[in-house]
Amino acid sequence: MQMIRCPWCGPREEVEFHYGGQAHVPYPAEPAALSDEEWAHYVFFRDNTRGAFAERWSHSAGCRRWFNALRDTVSYRFLAVYRPGDPRPVLDQTPTAGASS
């Protein structure tokens, strides 16, 4: 069980959080203009990155606010947390996806 750093509340136990999947997938500006395939990709298709993955979390049993995180999907480690609207952070070092497995 991880200790997750909520950008508003600080470190809290994993059980207080809700996972929201890939981050930075904006709702299309004009869904009606999309082809069926483009719409399907918005609705159903998400990246499934092995390694550093930008994703959404909600501190659902705490402040109930959403935030984004960069997390290594192999080691599960949080590499960065950031507020919605902030750009995806650039990491100093490459995540240790393979090395820590």
Place this chain on the structure above:
Amino acid sequence: MSAPFRTASGGRVERSVPVSFTFGGTSYEGLRGDTLASALLAHGVHQVTTSIKLGRPRGVGAAWAEDPSSLVQVEEPFPDPMQLATTTEVFDGLVAHGVPGQGRLADIGDSARYDSRHLHVDLLVVGAGPAGVQAALTAARSGARVALVDEQSEPGGSLLGTTDLVDGRPALEWVGDAAAELAAAPEVVHLQRTTVFGVYDDGFALAVERRTDHLGGAAPREVSRQRVWRIRARRTVVATGAHERPVVFTDNDRPGTMLAGSARTFLHRYGVLAGTRAVVLTTNDSAYRAAVELADAGVEVAAVVDTRPQVPAHWAAECAGRGIEVRSGSAVVGTRGTDRVTHARVAARDGGAVDDVACDLLLVSGGWNPAVHLYSQARGKLAFDTSLGAFLPTGRLDDLLVAGAAAGAQELATCLRQGGAASATALVELGLDVVPVPVPSTPAAPPVTAPDLVWTVPDVDGDTSRQFVDLQRDATVADVQRALGAGLRSPEHVKRYTTIGTAHDQGKTSGVVTSGIIAELLGGGPDDVGTTTFRPPYTPVAFATLAGRDRGQLFDPVRTTALHDWHVRAGAVWEDVGQWKRPRYYPLAGEDVETAVLRECAAARTGVGILDGSTLGKIDVQGPDAGELLDRLYTNLMSSLAVGKVRYGVMCGADGMVIDDGTVLRVAEDRFLVMTTTGGAAKVLDWMEEWHQTEWPELGVHLASVTEQWSAFPVVGPRSRDVIQAVFGPSGVDAANEAFGFMTWQDTVLDGAPVRLARISFSGELAWEVHVSSWHAVAVWERLVEAGRPYGITPYGTETMHVLRAEKGYPIIGQDTDGTVTPQDLGMAWVVSKKKPDFVGKRSFARADNLREDRKQLVGLLPVDRTTVLPEGSQVVELAESGELPPPPVPMLGHVTSSYRSAHLERPFALALVKGGRARAGQLVHVPVKGRLVAVEVTGPVLVDPEGARRDG
């Protein structure tokens, strides 16, 4: 019964406190502080059980949790399967017997209590041996918050089984002083009989404390039997020591064969001699201590058989001084005996004659395996150290350090130094000022002669079928050879082929040996083979312990409405709806569900009924953009709703499927009250928050759940106006249609309690929902019931609610839908706005599958026989003209989602999702019911009052 193998004095057992126990049907006396193993050995009982496959005798092979063979079943005080004699503490009344490998569960539940605690510390020290104690002392004196956790009944670790001196006095005195100092330190939690069984992310460790197991029947009822500690540590020092490793040779499984260090533990800790005449087989210096100390205690040591050509001079001299023969360059190639070893078969390693040396105890040391389980669980990497002949941690992890024998330290002084140093390193990293603890002095250790690396001793005839690698699984070197011969190379495959390491001990003594044997057979080193994965838990943990208090009514929270006690008094039968308890119906004397529901329905259709609808979700949506947010999430337009009005709405997922529905009240220009289904309350709030926060943060909206704050009671039926007028008329409410129109709401006050009345109908009848603060719910409900008495007001439950709404064709989301149903499928195209350019789900309606003519649509079904109540969930098929179904697979048209007997229609009816259902209106289809085909007519979903004449009373 006397214990002939108990020493006259010494040990940690309480010689003045005898305890009586029964093993295998025989009564024995042990001492407080004994384990079952030590108590049996004190009586000369070595065989504990037989092996699982071959039925060979199995004894005590070690002194603690690494023992692969002394499996027992505890019967009293409560059946406990698959315990080890070596870790079971004896107490008065203990009844146990050996088991060959399958335990037995009690046939009743366990009434013992279990609980859990959370602990947050700077430093977690696992293991209270020399390294761990030194680490904990260092941290405690530095003012850190410390947890020192150890699995034994008292601290000391390996020191419990030695005669070591620390600071010139018995080591356990030093341990005792340290424990006293820790006990006095305010920020230290020191737990014994507590096993850290798993290490997880971010310094999270789990431990189980055995609080009363050693007390047997004397355990106080109010104390939990076991406790799970959930420990969050900023740093962890793993000081878990090492497990001695066996050497594999022919017939190495006979009782009386034991790890050398364990015999020292039985002697020094328990005051028990494990035999009378011993042979010691070793590959390293450590077993000489066992030979010398057992000899000094009166055991005749027939020989030390050292696989090395050069034996250590110091120890050779010590042996010579005691008349112990040392045979260099030799090994034990086999044993003789039946249920106890009688001879060790000794031969030079380069061949030659086999000498059968008589003995009743065969001590073995093949070196030491650091207990790297926790380090490995935390994803630390191991590497094989050839000079030590062991897999060692390759370093530290971010928040976990390893010290002492677990890190490969061989000598006591090294363990003490490493423990203190690891602790200091961690404390510095945490920004604490380290108060160093001087490393206590220890006697100079004799010079060490390099250990030999011997995994197996070849059988004289080349027969490997009785060379046991995993004693519990009866798996041998021959099995490993077969596995490799079959083409297997990975140790994971060999493990699965041979089952080595899969038993109760999870390969604590057999795992590394297997890697060594594979390496030897394939050529190459153990590093090339590696180990199998170390997985939690380190030792087995009872299910009930992990369940803790989350059992019975505490398994999941129970949510009740403010009126719960009223419903209880009214004799409600309950339905679980999510976590809520809702009245399903209120039977009168002699009524079953059917008659009660028919009565409740009739009341609502002809008089007046009242329902506790408080579990409906309620969300307060406030802000200048509240209407805009709702417009984007509901299929219809909400922003156009006038203050004082109510509108029904449907919400879809992005895939266009209905996820919830309910009514929305516009409370003010910038405020809405959104009602959701009972089960959807939390989901809808989360859904709205998610969209608002992650997609449209620019919208000025705030959301709050007010489900618990507002109670809500629909008052339903032609006489509901009379009741509402009677109760609220004095407050100024005019319930006439002209003054209080359908789908409008008004605020009022009753006895000082603010009340909101809304003309909403989920039954088609004239109806009001009465919303009131839950603090005033009982008072207002009772006023309504009192006022309704002249009209026969009838409380009704969820079942009647379902019937009434189904008669009107109103779907229940989650019952008449299943995540594959659109508003159009429900016949609710009218609720889908054509004006709005977009809302969540709209784009999906244009997909190919949504345009199919044969989509399943909500329809009504009327059984032609006017008597059959179709079971909900029944499938709908085409009318079988022959009267019989074709052979499977039979094409299905859909299924019955809701089905009831209607008091109003005086016949059963159903709602169903049927392919192309609306176009089938008037047609007959079949529904198979218990082997019978029931003909039903497809109708529209609205069967009562399709013209909507009743809603205004």
Place this chain on the structure above:
Amino acid sequence: MTTVDAFSTDPADAVPHTPAPDRLNGSSPRTPGAELPEHPEFLWSNPDPQKAYDVVVIGGGGHGLATAHYLAKNHGITNVAVLEKGWLAGGNTARNTTLIRSNYLWDESAAIYEHSLKLWEGLEDDLGYPILFSQRGVLNLAHTLQDVRDSVRRVEANVLNGVDAEWLEPDEVRKVCPIVNTSTDIRYPVLGATYQPRAGIAKHDYVAWGFARRVDEAGIDIIQDCEVTGFVRDGNRVTGVRTTRGDIACGKVALAAAGSTSVLTDMLGLRVPIQSHPLQALVSELLEPVHPTIVMSNAVHVYVSQAHKGELVMGAGVDAYNGYGQRGAFHIIERQMAAAVELFPVFARAHLLRTWGGIVDTTPDASPIVGRTPYDNVFLNCGWGTGGFKATPGVGWVFADTIANDEPHPYAAPFSLDRFVTGRLVDEHGAAAVAH
């Protein structure tokens, strides 16, 4: 069901010994049910990869091996390599809880899972391997009125689809599995259950190794420690596979990599709607027979059987986040234990012996993706969620047929990648072992 004599040895013949004196315990020297049939003397060879194959199957788990088996057996295609990045069948095949059933709700699912179950029923003979398929039945418990509706719906659909299924009232549940807590005063009382008598369990290693041995016998190369690092593309075709053991040219490529599928499809520039999550399981120590069937409960989140040696095997919940770490968080296990003791009070003193995690590849509709891809010669099989093991022979058969004929087998057709565009999903969320 037959056992194969060649593998049954009697260890008692080999090792004379003195039986245990009665005073030690009342059991016979050999505990019934406590041992498994031996594996054969030879399983597979370990060849180096050749330069080229007609078909390269990526993923040496149950699905990849079964695909190779049926390519050889049904289609005579044997110039095939099965590439495995680690040790054979060491992924989800080694980590699942071995439940086999076909009582799925929708026609499309019932068809492929029932096809699979029928193959399971003959698989021991087909493979000549004691896979220990034990048809002990599965109960899916209902705890709420809506559970009951959903359960009856599934039973009725199963029956019409030719899948054996029954609805059992609580007293009948008790007859099938006496240790289920059917008391009415527990938090979520058991209101009944669906029952599929033909459901069962098998021994996963035996299944995988049985396929592997047949595959090896057919002349197909099983290549372990061979991780795919890239693809050689030529327009709409993939002509080669780059691996840690060198480049391999290929006529066709079949992906059967479960939780690691996205790593491969990313290399191909192909988007697939799966998410990989940790899914944990656990076993107890060996126990005397106490639990005669398989019990699942979506509402109370229990999923348990007692395997051949006597251990209780349980599936735990899915960790919420994406993860390739083959491990999960312990609070999931703790919750699982609470659920187990709630429904099976006699499990209180059973012990958690071992926990582990796999990577479960989930799809938006909880149904798999099997079929063709935008590449002419690349075939896709993934997204089985918690259903992968039970589908092993069925999907192997169907996938091999799809590869051989360059068009989806009828049972695979509904599970095309295209369904996410048309919206024609096969939504089996209610039927998954774990509601995720």
